[in-house]
Amino acid sequence: MDKFRMIFQFFQSNQESFMNGICGIMALASTQMYSAFDFNCPCLPHYNMAYGLGILLLPPFILFLLGFVLNNNISMLAEEWRRPQGQRGKDPAVLRYMFCSMAQRAMIAPAVWVSVTLLDGKCITCAFCTSVPVENLGNVSHPLLSQGEIQRVLARIPCKDIYNGQELIANEVAVRYLRCISQALGWCFVLLMTTLAFLVRSLRPCFSQAAFLKSRYWSHYIDIERKLFDETCAEHARSFAKVCIQQFFEGMSTDLVAAHCHLPRKAPEDAGEASKKLLGITDRGTMNMALKSWHRCKPPLNLHSPALPSGNGWVGEGQPPVHPSVPRRETASYYSLV
Amino acid sequence: MDRFRMIFQYFQSNSESVMNGICGLLALGSVKMYTSFDFSCPCLPQYNMAYGLGIMFVPPVILFLCGLILNRQSLVMLDEWRRPQGHRNKDLAVIRYMCSSIMQRAMVAPVVWIIVTLLDGKCLICAFSGSMDPEKFVGFANVSPVQVEQLLAKVPCKDNELMRNNMSHKAVSRYLRCWSQALGWSILLILIVAAFLARWLRPCFNQAALLQARHWSNYIDIEQKIFEETCCEHSRLFAHKCILHFFESMRQEIKLHRFNFSREGEGDEGEEDLLQGITDQDQVNKLLKTWYYEKPPLDVSQATQR
Numbered sequence: 001m002d003k004f005r006m007i008f009q010f011f012q013s014n015q016e017s018f019m020n021g022i023c024g025i026m027a028l029a030s031t032q033m034y035s036a037f038d039f040n041c042p043c044l045p046h047y048n049m050a051y052g053l054g055i056l057l058l059p060p061f062i063l064f065l066l067g068f069v070l071n072n073n074i075s076m077l078a079e080e081w082r083r084p085q086g087q088r089g090k091d092p093a094v095l096r097y098m099f100c101s102m103a104q105r106a107m108i109a110p111a112v113w114v115s116v117t118l119l120d121g122k123c124i125t126c127a128f129c130t131s132v133p134v135e136n137l138g139n140v141s142h143p144l145l146s147q148g149e150i151q152r153v154l155a156r157i158p159c160k161d162i163y164n165g166q167e168l169i170a171n172e173v174a175v176r177y178l179r180c181i182s183q184a185l186g187w188c189f190v191l192l193m194t195t196l197a198f199l200v201r202s203l204r205p206c207f208s209q210a211a212f213l214k215s216r217y218w219s220h221y222i223d224i225e226r227k228l229f230d231e232t233c234a235e236h237a238r239s240f241a242k243v244c245i246q247q248f249f250e251g252m253s254t255d256l257v258a259a260h261c262h263l264p265r266k267a268p269e270d271a272g273e274a275s276k277k278l279l280g281i282t283d284r285g286t287m288n289m290a291l292k293s294w295h296r297c298k299p300p301l302n303l304h305s306p307a308l309p310s311g312n313g314w315v316g317e318g319q320p321p322v323h324p325s326v327p328r329r330e331t332a333s334y335y336s337l338v
Numbered sequence: 339m340d341r342f343r344m345i346f347q348y349f350q351s352n353s354e355s356v357m358n359g360i361c362g363l364l365a366l367g368s369v370k371m372y373t374s375f376d377f378s379c380p381c382l383p384q385y386n387m388a389y390g391l392g393i394m395f396v397p398p399v400i401l402f403l404c405g406l407i408l409n410r411q412s413l414v415m416l417d418e419w420r421r422p423q424g425h426r427n428k429d430l431a432v433i434r435y436m437c438s439s440i441m442q443r444a445m446v447a448p449v450v451w452i453i454v455t456l457l458d459g460k461c462l463i464c465a466f467s468g469s470m471d472p473e474k475f476v477g478f479a480n481v482s483p484v485q486v487e488q489l490l491a492k493v494p495c496k497d498n499e500l501m502r503n504n505m506s507h508k509a510v511s512r513y514l515r516c517w518s519q520a521l522g523w524s525i526l527l528i529l530i531v532a533a534f535l536a537r538w539l540r541p542c543f544n545q546a547a548l549l550q551a552r553h554w555s556n557y558i559d560i561e562q563k564i565f566e567e568t569c570c571e572h573s574r575l576f577a578h579k580c581i582l583h584f585f586e587s588m589r590q591e592i593k594l595h596r597f598n599f600s601r602e603g604e605g606d607e608g609e610e611d612l613l614q615g616i617t618d619q620d621q622v623n624k625l626l627k628t629w630y631y632e633k634p635p636l637d638v639s640q641a642t643q644r
Contacts, residue, residue: 086633088633119375172495176379176380176382177385179380180378183393190400191396194403194404195403197407198407205417205419206416209417209420217569217573224574225573228577229581232585236616236622243617301618303618
């Protein structure tokens with residue numbers, strides 16, 4: 001028990017490192033996804049751009065949404081945002097802090113996908129192969145081809161096995177050119193993202209550090225309070241169930257006493273702990289009766305003793321509790337075999 | 339349980355070794371990044387230099403910034419630098435010490451990248467093949483200057499059939515690679531000698547001030563960690579009290595509504611305490627609804643005064 005508490009406290013105080021771990025796993029998963037994905041450029045004039053840019057931009061969007069979905073704190077943020085004010089004021093700075101920290105973590109896997117895609121070069125090669133500057137790189141004095149023909153030839157650059165424009169522009173030259181541009185874009189993107197992250201992280205202590213500490217404390221507090229409330233409710237439910245079941249068995253044994261005019265009691269003095277725990281049910285028939293009654297007619301969720309009047313229940317809320325002894329009368333006709 | 343506490347304490351007391359670990363991981367990461375990166379020189383006169391030097395210098399900047407971001411001490415240092423003086427004086431020597439140790443650790447991965455790049459040679463061959471003097475090499479004699487430029491630019495790309503068997507291209511490539519590796523080894527030697535001297539000669543200058551600066555920088559780091567832990571512990575206790583207070587106020591509301599209900603001799607005292615007077619489905623529903631619609635105020639002063 002203590003060990004669980006220790007682990008719980010470790011994760012709580014390192015809640016941020018737990019989230020960082022998930023974020024790192026998603027980044028690795030996105031790299032793995034890219035290398036496992038079988039990129040297949042269509043090599044047709046109008047489809048290339050759509051395919052290439054689609055592969056570049058659509059999976060990051062999916063990964064971003066997934067980053068939010070996998071984050072446990074999103075439900076906490078939604079709850080805090082939508083709750084009625086009641087007796088406790090709402091602090092928009094706390095909501096902003098929670099949202100920002102979630103968004104920052106969710107941005108990492110998409111950024112990794114875009115970087116890996118650009119540094120690899122296949123997407124940009126596929127998307128922009130029809131825009132290669134043929135006059136600089138290739139042979140402009142090639143026998144006259146219509147614009148559409150040229151486009152079709154250029155569109156086949158990514159597919160080396162069907163490329164038929166070697167006289168127009170060499171395949172390796174075009175691929176190298178496009179790949180160089182793609183890698184330059186990739187490195188610039190990574191540099192930009194890293195610079196942004198650095199600025200965000202280092203400018204924060206220079207401005208509004210006190211407000212940041214406050215927001216961080218209260219966002220942790222909301223999380224801990226929610227968890228503790230769930231724990232307390234679980235403990236309460238446990239006690240509730242225990243008392244309810246105890247009252248059920250007591251009710252059964254009361255019915256038995258009422259049904260039998262006498263109950264053979266052999267040695268009441270040496271009835272020890274174990275026999276008390278039997279709750280008055282001491283033979284197979286009675287036990288079967290108890291089990292059947294538990295299945296057919298569960299007791300109401302009301303722990304008041306049946307002898308006391310409970311008609312003045314909760315004013316204005318729900319139905320008055322049912323008298324508990326009524327459903328059990330029909331089971332009192334079974335006889336024990338003792 | 340004890341083991342977790344020990345690990346936690348180890349990390350707390352040795353934040354420097356954690357930082358060294360991160361620094362080593364970044365260096366390994368930079369080597370891995372270089373080997374998995376598919377270097378592809380454009381082999382065009384105007385683009386070669388930009389590409390080659392770009393690959394040599396842009397990733398080190400990125401790695402340096404990553405080294406600063408991932409280092410927890412940089413935040414601590416910025417905090418200390420920007421905080422208002424208050425009751426505690428600021429010691430610039432401590433801030434300088436922290437800054438220099440952060441910079442030293444952040445410089446390791448970029449230097450590793452640059453050295454690996456130079457020792458491998460591809461970047462320099464790509465960047466400087468167009469600036470070679472064609473007279474040094476046989477095979478460029480009877481070629482016009484424009485064509486020379488084109489041919490030299492194509493030296494890094496060995497996949498063209500025309501280039502493969504050309505001796506002069508191999509000569510250019512070997513020449514550049516030799517220079518690149520020499521530069522790489524020299525830089526490595528200079529850096530290691532500098533590090534060695536710095537470490538050896540440091541005790542000769544102002545050792546006492548250094549010990550003080552190191553002690554106080556560790557102190558600031560540990561103090562911040564313990565403050566965060568204490569805040570977490572405090573918010574846990576605060577939440578606990580707040581929830582108990584809430585259940586208690588629910589129980590009192592229930593008692594107020596039950597004016598002719600006596601609860602003497604009810605049996606299990608222990609269980610009744612845990613139930614907090616909430617013993618009915620409707621009461622539980624009411625409690626949960628109130629928890630959502632009207633959270634209790636963040637004020638446990640009444641609970642503590644009881």
